[in-house]
Amino acid sequence: MGFMDWMDSKTKNLEGLDIGLLKLSVFFFTLMLAKLWAPLLSLDWYWYALVFVLAGIKPTYDVFKSN
Numbered sequence: 001m002g003f004m005d006w007m008d009s010k011t012k013n014l015e016g017l018d019i020g021l022l023k024l025s026v027f028f029f030t031l032m033l034a035k036l037w038a039p040l041l042s043l044d045w046y047w048y049a050l051v052f053v054l055a056g057i058k059p060t061y062d063v064f065k066s067n
Contacts, residue, residue: 001009014022034040
């Protein structure tokens with residue numbers, strides 16, 4: 001069993017609250033990184049928008065693709 005298969009089997013045990021708390025922890029970890037490493041916040045807004053769009057392409061595709 002590969003790592004991704006193992007992770008898929010583990011995430012099936014998570015409930016909605018668990019996933020929400022995980023997202024919240026990632027959000028605050030990112031805020032902490034931005035606070036500790038100031039150059040991260042010195043980028044122009046469009047770089048953040050670009051990363052947002054690029055990171056959302058595959059999940060959006062997976063949601064809307066037909067089986």
